[in-house]
Amino acid sequence: QVQLVESGGGLVQAGDSLRLSCAASGRTFSRSAMGWFRQAPGKEREFVAAINWSDSTIYADSVKGRFIISRDNAKTTVYLQMNSLKSEDTAVYYCAARIGTTSYRSPLRYDYWGQGTQVTVSS
Numbered sequence: 697q698v699q700l701v702e703s704g705g706g707l708v709q710a711g712d713s714l715r716l717s718c719a720a721s722g723r724t725f726s727r728s729a730m731g732w733f734r735q736a737p738g739k740e741r742e743f744v745a746a747i748n749w750s751d752s753t754i755y756a757d758s759v760k761g762r763f764i765i766s767r768d769n770a771k772t773t774v775y776l777q778m779n780s781l782k783s784e785d786t787a788v789y790y791c792a793a794r795i796g797t798t799s800y801r802s803p804l805r806y807d808y809w810g811q812g813t814q815v816t817v818s819s
Contacts, residue, residue: 698722698808700791705813710783712817716776718791718810725772729799731806732765732776734787734815741790745776746799754799758784783819788812 704716718730731746745755745765753765764777774791792806800806 698724698728698793698795700793700808700810702789702791702810702813705789705815707816707818708781710781710817710819712781713777713779714781714815716778716789716791716813716815718774718776720772720774720791720793722772724795725793726769727795727797729794729796730765730767730774731792731794731799731803732774733790733792733803734785735790735812736787739787741803743801743803744789746801747774748799749797752799754801756801778815781815781817783817786815786817788814 699721701719729748732744735741747753747765762780767774790812791810793808794806
């Protein structure tokens with residue numbers, strides 16, 4: 697069993713930066729692919745970024761060049777550094793874990809989810 701706890705969300709202005717953290721429990725973190733997803737009101741949950749066990753990363757086109765995903769296996773934590781935030785980045789951000797070495801864009805591939813953290817960007 698893996699438990700995920702997100703933190704770092706908040707209210708910021710357009711152009712600001714935020715760093716989200718996701719603390720994971722369990723001994724399989726280093727062998728897990730980790731992802732960030734987001735869901736805005738009235739919209740489906742969408743992929744943001746993911747990182748696999750060897751630190752290979754993938755990003756949604758909408759955040760490429762602005763967001764950076766990273767992980768610290770010693771702290772069993774994954775981060776999402778969000779820069780140049782836009783109003784359209786406003787959403788609840790979820791951390792997800794997949795027991796496996798490959799990261800995917802589909803939320804269906806992930807086994808565990810955090811409770812989410814709200815990010816609101818005012819324009």
